[in-house]
Amino acid sequence: MRRSRAFIPTTKEAPSDATLPSHQFLIRGGFINQQGAGLYNFMPLGKIVLEKIRAIVKEELDKAGCCEVQLSFVTPLSLWERSGRSEAMGKEMLRISDRHENSFVLSPTNEEAMVELVKNRVTSYKDLPLNLYQINTKFRDEARPRYGLMRGREFLMKDGYSFHASTEDMVREFDLMEATYKKIFTRLGLDFRVVAADSGAIGGEGSKEFHVLADSGEDTLVVCEACEYGANIETIFESEEEVDALNEKSYESLQEEKIAEKCSCGGKLSFKKGIEVGHIFQLGDKYSSALEAHFNDENGKPRPFEMATFGIGVSRLVASVIEQNHDESGCIWTKATAPYMVNILISNIKDEAQNSLGEALYAELQSQHVEVMLDDRKERFGFKMKDAELIGFPYTIVIGKELENGQVQIFDRRAKENISVNKDEIIEKIMELI
RNA sequence: CGGGGUGUAGCUCAGUAUGGUUAGAGUACCUGGUUUGGGACCAGGGGGCCGAAGGUUCGAGUCCUUUCACCCCGACCA
Numbered sequence: 053m054r055r056s057r058a059f060i061p062t063t064k065e066a067p068s069d070a071t072l073p074s075h076q077f078l079i080r081g082g083f084i085n086q087q088g089a090g091l092y093n094f095m096p097l098g099k100i101v102l103e104k105i106r107a108i109v110k111e112e113l114d115k116a117g118c119c120e121v122q123l124s125f126v127t128p129l130s131l132w133e134r135s136g137r138s139e140a141m142g143k144e145m146l147r148i149s150d151r152h153e154n155s156f157v158l159s160p161t162n163e164e165a166m167v168e169l170v171k172n173r174v175t176s177y178k179d180l181p182l183n184l185y186q187i188n189t190k191f192r193d194e195a196r197p198r199y200g201l202m203r204g205r206e207f208l209m210k211d212g213y214s215f216h217a218s219t220e221d222m223v224r225e226f227d228l229m230e231a232t233y234k235k236i237f238t239r240l241g242l243d244f245r246v247v248a249a250d251s252g253a254i255g256g257e258g259s260k261e262f263h264v265l266a267d268s269g270e271d272t273l274v275v276c277e278a279c280e281y282g283a284n285i286e287t288i289f290e291s292e293e294e295v296d297a298l299n300e301k302s303y304e305s306l307q308e309e310k311i312a313e314k315c316s317c318g319g320k321l322s323f324k325k326g327i328e329v330g331h332i333f334q335l336g337d338k339y340s341s342a343l344e345a346h347f348n349d350e351n352g353k354p355r356p357f358e359m360a361t362f363g364i365g366v367s368r369l370v371a372s373v374i375e376q377n378h379d380e381s382g383c384i385w386t387k388a389t390a391p392y393m394v395n396i397l398i399s400n401i402k403d404e405a406q407n408s409l410g411e412a413l414y415a416e417l418q419s420q421h422v423e424v425m426l427d428d429r430k431e432r433f434g435f436k437m438k439d440a441e442l443i444g445f446p447y448t449i450v451i452g453k454e455l456e457n458g459q460v461q462i463f464d465r466r467a468k469e470n471i472s473v474n475k476d477e478i479i480e481k482i483m484e485l486i
Numbered sequence: 487c488g489g490g491g492u493g494u495a496g497c498u499c500a501g502u503a504u505g506g507u508u509a510g511a512g513u514a515c516c517u518g519g520u521u522u523g524g525g526a527c528c529a530g531g532g533g534g535c536c537g538a539a540g541g542u543u544c545g546a547g548u549c550c551u552u553u554c555a556c557c558c559c560g561a562c563c564a
Binding site: 071442 | 487492496497498499513514521522523524525526555556557558559560561562563564
C-alpha cells in the first residue's frame with residue numbers, strides 16, 4: 053500500500069473522552085472512529101487487524117474440527133420467548149419491529165438459534181459430536197458502553213456451540229476447546245491466563261475465562277506464580293458483600309491479605325488485572341431441553357443434547373493487543389496482528405536516490421509477499437516518523453541522509469532502536485527479522 | 487437505571503455570571519515561498535444553522551421551556 057493513496061486519518065490529539073490507551077491510539081492512529089455510544093466504524097487499518105485476528109481464530113477452530121456457519125443477525129423475538137431469555141436478558145436485547153409489526157431482536161448471542169438449526173436435522177447419536185461456530189456481529193444494549201472497543205454495544209464475537217451424546221464427550225470437547233483457545237491467544241502473541249470463572253453450583257470445571265493480562269483490565273485475577281492455577285476474584289469469595297468489601301480495599305492491602313495464602317501446589321499467589329477475551333462454558337441440556345432438541349441414542353430413545361458453548365471477543369481482542377502492547381508514542385502490534393509488517397519511510401521524496409531505492413524495496417518486498425507500506429508522502433522526516441510510531445508498524449525502513457554512505461536504518465518499533473544496514477543487505481535483513 | 491457533566495470549525499477548547507460590532511484561538515486543511523533526521527517556518531485563504539425545537543426581547547451562542555446526543559461515577563454486564 054502506498055501511504056499517499058491510503059485512508060489513514062491520524063491525529064495528534066485524541067478525543068477528550070478516550071481514557072484507555074487502546075481507545076486513544078486506535079482513534080489517533082486512524083484504525084477506528086466512533087459512530088455513536090458503543091458503536092464504532094473500522095477504517096482500513098482497523099479492518100485489516102480485525103480480519104487477521106478473525107482468520108487466526110477460524111484457522112485454529114477449523115483445525116480442531118469445528119464447522120463455521122453464519123446465522124442471521126436479526127432473529128424473531130418468539131425464539132427468545134420460548135427459551136425464557138426475552139425476559140431474562142431484558143433491555144440488553146435491542147428489539148425492533150418490521151413493516152408488519154412483527155417483533156425481532158438484534159442477536160446478543162445465539163444459543164437458541166443454534167439449537168433450532170440443529171434440531172430435527174441432527175437426529176442420531178451417530179451424527180454426534182458436532183461443533184458449530186460463527187464469527188459475526190453481536191449487539192448488546194449495554195446500560196453503559198465505555199472504553200472504546202473494549203465494551204461496545206455492537207461488536208464482533210466468535211460464538212461456538214457443541215452438541216454431544218454424553219456428558220463425558222462434552223467435557224472432552226470442552227478440554228479440546230481450552231487447548232485450542234490457548235493456541236489462538238499464543239499465536240496472537242498475547243500474555244494471557246486461563247482462570248476458573250465459577251466454583252459454585254457447576255463446579256470448577258464448568259466455566260473458564262481467558263484473560264489478557266493488562267493493567268487496565270476490568271477483572272481482578274488471582275494467579276499462581278508457580279503453576280497454571282488462576283481464578284477470577286469474583287469466584288473466590290462467597291458473597292457479594294465480600295467482593296464489594298474487597299473492591300474498596302487498596303490493591304496493596306489486598307495483596308498482603310491474600311498473598312499469605314498459598315496455592316494448592318505450594319506456589320505463591322498474586323493478583324493481576326485481566327481483560328476477558330474468551331469464555332468457555334459447559335451448558336448441559338439447559339437449552340436443548342427447553343427447546344426440545346433431541347437425538348436418538350443407541351437404544352432409539354430420544355434424549356436432549358449435551359451442550360457446551362464457547363466465546364471469543366474478536367473486536368475486543370483488537371483493543372486488548374494494544375492495552376498489552378503500547379508505549380507513550382502509540383501502538384506496538386504483535387507480528388500476528390500488525391496491519392503491515394514493514395513500513396518504508398522515504399525521508400525526502402524529492403531526493404531521486406532515496407525515492408528510487410524506496411520504490412525498489414517496495415516492489416521487492418511485495419514480490420516476496422511481505423505486507424508492506426510505502427510512506428511516499430511529501431512530508432517531513434519527523435512527521436512521518438511520529439506517524440509510523442503511532443500506527444505501530446513492527447519495522448520501518450528509514451531511507452534518508454545516510455544513503456549517501458550506502459546505509460539505511462531499520463527502526464524496531466518495540467525496542468525503539470535503529471540499526472544501520474547496508475542498502476544491499478536490507479531485504480535479507482528484513483526477511484530475517486519478520 | 488440513579489447521580490453528575492458537556493454540546494460553539496475536522497480535532498482540542500475560549501466566549502455564556504452581566505444579551506448588543508461581521509463569533510474567536512490553537513491545531514488540521516488549501517495556495518505560494520522557505521525548509522528537509524523527530525508532528526517545521528513565513529505570508530495569504532477556505533471552513534460555523536453556536537446540538538435541535540419553541541419562547542422572551544428592538545436584538546439571543548448568551549435568558550426561559552422542552553427535547554436529543556455524548557461523556558463521567560455507580561448499579562448492571564454471556
